[in-house]
Amino acid sequence: MTTRTSIAVVALFLLPAGAGFAQNEVYLQVTTPGLQRVVIAAPAFAPRPGADPTALAAFNSTLTRDLEQTAVLALLPADRIALVEIDPKNANLTRQRWRAVGAQFLLEGTVAGAGSQFVCEARLWDLVSGEVAYSRRLQSPATLAPTVAHTLANELVNLFTGRPGPFLSRIAFVSDRSGAKEIWVMRWDGGEPQQLTSHRSIAVGPAWSPDGLYLAFTSFLAGRPALYLLKPTEGYMRPLSEGPGVNSSPSFSPDGRRVALAAGADGNTDIVVASLDGGGIERLSSGRSIETQPAWSPNGRQIAFTSNATGAPQIFVMDAEGTNVRRLTFEDRFADEAAWAPDGIRLAYTTLVEGRFQIAILDVRTGARTVVAGPGNNESPCWSPDGTMLAFASNRTGTKQIYVTDPTGVARAITDTGNNSQPVWVAQLPAR
Amino acid sequence: MAVAATLLFAAGCSKPKPVIAPEPVAAPAPTTAAPATTAPDAAGEVRSEPALIPAGTPESGVLAGELPADLAELNRAGYLKDAFFDTNKADLRDDTREALAANAAWLRAHPSVRVTIEGHCDERNTTEFNLALGWRRANAVRDYLASLGVDAARFATISYGEERPFAQCHDESCWSQNRRAHLVITAR
Secondary structure, three states: OOOOOEOOOOOOOOOOOOOOHHHOOOOOOOEOOOOOOEEEEOOOOEEOOOOOHHHHHHHHHHHHHHHHOOOOEEEOOHHHHOOOOOOOOOHHHHHHHHHHOOOOEEEEEEEEOOOOOEEEEEEEEEOOOOEEEEEEEEEEOHHHHHHHHHHHHHHHHHHHHOOOOOOOOEEEEEEOOOOOEEEEEEEOOOOOOEEOOOOOOEEEEEEEOOOOOOEEEEEOOOOOOEEEEEEOOOOEEEEEEOOOOOOEEEEEOOOOOEEEEEEOOOOOOEEEEEEOOOOOEEEOOOOOOOEEEEEEOOOOOEEEEEEOOOOOOEEEEEEOOOOOOEEOOOOOOOEEEEEEOOOOOEEEEEEEEOOEEEEEEEEOOOOOEEEEOOOOOEEEEEEOOOOOOEEEEEOOOOOOEEEEEOOOOOEEEOOOOOOEEEEEEEOOOOOO | OHHHHHHHHHOOOOOOOOOOOOOOOOOOOOOOOOOOOOOOOOHHHOOOOOOOOOOOOOOHHHHHOOOOOOHHHHHHOOOOOOEEOOOOOOOOOHHHHHHHHHHHHHHHHOOOOEEEEEEEOOOOOOHHHHHHHHHHHHHHHHHHHHHOOOOHHHEEEEEEEOOOOOOOOOOHHHHHHHOEEEEEEEEO
């Protein structure tokens, strides 16, 4: 994606050392390039005697890769790290040396152990105040050293943004690589793709429950579209809405107890809400127009959706009870596939520019709209759980693939097999 | 159903055009039906009330006996024409109404035949919106056929959105083929 504008996070407040991080204000905003990132020195973690060398290497390479991909941190380059002479007897002097090469924070740590007792100890120094801003001890089996590194990187991002990083996150998506459209899941960077359905039919439109425990999606498994609820960890699946109609485009309420979807008999498709506890289906919209693609706002109070009530599809929002409907998009010839950022302020959606689908971002408070244009058609945006990155589908290479923006807005493909579409991002899968 | 029917009738004619085709439609149409391009016919076709079945129409069994026994073969024979749509629309065009009127006559003459109406869309919307649009198209066709005297209970409707395109290119020559309601005979 060329960077007409980029999506980035700026931590305007550096953290006063010693203060509780939970109280610190964090500001998130869409900004043009030139974002200020916190410069952090993160020399490789040192092994203690007996540390598993394979786990150590996996830990260090994973941590470095993760920290390089954050929107808020700028890693001090290795050649600058090499300039710093560590004086073990004079921590104050060493801190001054780190500051002299441009670091604002220093992450240092050790790893120890092997087998089931792999231990990582990390400490983050605020080099300005000279105080420890964060310290952490993590223990796991040595085989999970990369997960330990991801966890640490997530927590560091959380310190600066108030939201954990994406490093344990997963993206569910639709892929036809097996010959039919099925639901798949992969790591946020495209690793470990795993097929979740084998319906050999049509499966589209996945949505995560907030806890990552369930995926809802539409499948033609039974010959007609029905909404199913899948528990990926157990392979357990049940229908949630299978009446006449499309039963499509699910969105979980933030409390995970209800699913908004598009359904309705007799040709008219409306937004309805299904309870996971079997409480039945409630209709939120009505009328002659098509209403589809509900997106529950992060605070649970509103639902954005697509309607063609005014002609071409546009994005509207209503209160979660179905009242107070108002239109959100006015500058687009077409607007669909609304996706709330976790801040509840930015709404990404698919628009049409010069005959091609492009991603747009709307600030729902001000109405300011930004088009993030790229080659080909770009559609189905979703936010990373920390709100700093976008995933979307693009056919820019001729086949449809999933792309993820880096912190400066540059997109890179994370799939390359078959056609892949409709990415949806979840912070973390539940432990098995 | 009321909604779709209202839309249909608002879109061009004050009341449904009742059409009684000649005896059971004669020659099977080609299966890969191109969008009907014949000019919309005017009043000439309206000959009697819609619900009337031509005198002497045999009961289902007799006529059904003339149809191919195999459903796949029966569908290939192309007795029923598909309905084509304009971009982003589920309104019935005049040429579409004409094709559907012929379908209605044939279906009235073959009362045991049951049909699934599939709504299809071109690729120029999002996956989910197209599912809803295809659903509307399928039901618009069902409602129109019902208004022409075919029992609505003989139809099932389903939307495939953009998931099962008939033509695979990425321009209007294919898109116009893919914006359709496809009629599939499921029982004879």
